[in-house]
Amino acid sequence: MTVKESQKHKLHQPRTIAITGGKGGVGKTSVALNLALTLSRQNKRVLLLDGDTDLANVSIMVGLYPQKTLANVMAGECHLEDTLLTTDYGLHIVPGASGVQECMDMSPADSLRILRALSQLESRYDYVITDTAAGLQAPSLHMIAAAELACVVVTPDPASLTDAFSLIKVIKRRGYRRVPSILVNMAQGASQARSVFQRLDSAAQRHLGMSFHYMGGIWRDETLRQSVINQKPVALLPVSDPSCRQFYTLADMVNVRLSQLPQRKAGIAAYWHNVTRRQSNEEKVGLPQPVSARDRCLNAVGELEAALTQAPDNAMLRYEAFTRLFALLGGELDSDAVEIIQTGLGSMAWEKLGREHKENLAAHLRHLADEIAPERTKDPLSSPAHAALPEPVYDKISFGEQDRLLRVLKEQPADISLDQLLRSLAGNDRSQS
Numbered sequence: 001m002t003v004k005e006s007q008k009h010k011l012h013q014p015r016t017i018a019i020t021g022g023k024g025g026v027g028k029t030s031v032a033l034n035l036a037l038t039l040s041r042q043n044k045r046v047l048l049l050d051g052d053t054d055l056a057n058v059s060i061m062v063g064l065y066p067q068k069t070l071a072n073v074m075a076g077e078c079h080l081e082d083t084l085l086t087t088d089y090g091l092h093i094v095p096g097a098s099g100v101q102e103c104m105d106m107s108p109a110d111s112l113r114i115l116r117a118l119s120q121l122e123s124r125y126d127y128v129i130t131d132t133a134a135g136l137q138a139p140s141l142h143m144i145a146a147a148e149l150a151c152v153v154v155t156p157d158p159a160s161l162t163d164a165f166s167l168i169k170v171i172k173r174r175g176y177r178r179v180p181s182i183l184v185n186m187a188q189g190a191s192q193a194r195s196v197f198q199r200l201d202s203a204a205q206r207h208l209g210m211s212f213h214y215m216g217g218i219w220r221d222e223t224l225r226q227s228v229i230n231q232k233p234v235a236l237l238p239v240s241d242p243s244c245r246q247f248y249t250l251a252d253m254v255n256v257r258l259s260q261l262p263q264r265k266a267g268i269a270a271y272w273h274n275v276t277r278r279q280s281n282e283e284k285v286g287l288p289q290p291v292s293a294r295d296r297c298l299n300a301v302g303e304l305e306a307a308l309t310q311a312p313d314n315a316m317l318r319y320e321a322f323t324r325l326f327a328l329l330g331g332e333l334d335s336d337a338v339e340i341i342q343t344g345l346g347s348m349a350w351e352k353l354g355r356e357h358k359e360n361l362a363a364h365l366r367h368l369a370d371e372i373a374p375e376r377t378k379d380p381l382s383s384p385a386h387a388a389l390p391e392p393v394y395d396k397i398s399f400g401e402q403d404r405l406l407r408v409l410k411e412q413p414a415d416i417s418l419d420q421l422l423r424s425l426a427g428n429d430r431s432q433s
Helices: 003-008 028-041 070-074 097-105 108-122 138-146 158-173 190-207 222-230 242-259 268-282 293-310 315-330 335-346 355-372 402-411 418-432
Strands: 015-020 046-051 092-094 127-132 149-154 181-187 213-219
Touching: 015 028, 015 138, 015 242, 028 046, 028 127, 028 149, 028 181, 028 222, 028 242, 046 097, 046 138, 070 097, 070 108, 097 108, 108 268, 127 138, 138 158, 138 268, 149 158, 149 242, 158 190, 181 190, 190 213, 213 242, 222 242, 293 315, 315 335
Parallel strands: 015 127, 015 149, 046 092, 046 127, 149 181, 181 213
Antiparallel strands: none
């Protein structure tokens, strides 16, 4: 796209999507590329940012090898437009987009120059899709936060679900308030995809107090696997092909979800500019650098570790240190504090204890468990003794046929007691026998 052509387009705010995942190997790059090609095929202007740390992941999948990346732009060796790769249906790719994180280490003037260029570039498109790096690196977390829609790709592999859950837990703790969408890749069918999503969603409801949005599933097939090897994405196949068609379905799902979300007033470049400006303000010359709570805590733990190492035999020092730490943890008990305490207890080398110490400790823990959650006093009506009572039945051996009993009852005087009647009936039966 030339500069003259770009001027024909009215500058506007694109819809931004981050395709991410908790671990590598879930197919998020394939999803990002095929989704971008499908939207381009529908006459949409799409920019795909390769935010993975491997600089040429996306471009290699379409048989392109970048000569310049964002790193060259930051070094002043070229302009941002010089890095653009153009592939089928006019899809544009920016390789090495993860380098935007380095803007925070540049001078304000250089950083502003690059981010302004990125802002002008993204405003020409209808969609900006970011293929983030897997895991919990800072660039990936920022790219998720910069996008309107975060689509987390998972597979039926339990490790994939665990890593995705950890990723979502981290971004939530960092202040992410939007609802992530979950896409199940490599599923055997709709039933398995829905089941995988429900497992992850149930865990989020229990432990994070939130529920996810279901984006659907991409089925595992040989065509999709071969497309990666042949560097020919399935989005280039005829629309009637099942592998291609499912990305049309995904594009529809994405558009429906975006229609439910308020459009952001600022794009990806504006987000990074705000992050860079905040860091720049914190690093002004002559001002003391604020130390984060995390760094202060880790430094304190390091000092405690050094002190305990120097005095390994000082039992009172260890006693006071551990008592104060556990009192601090228990001051505001919540699910996170409970998880921390449980993890800490589980990491101790209990196997090194002697038998007597193990028994004493186990007895103490059982006593503590009774104090935390004492067993409820059993209701006597629900006790096994009462529950085991047999149901009442008529004793035919003692009292004979029921018809005879009813007849005798009618013949008895009104003042006879029931005990006398039953004894007489039993006695008559024995005498008759």
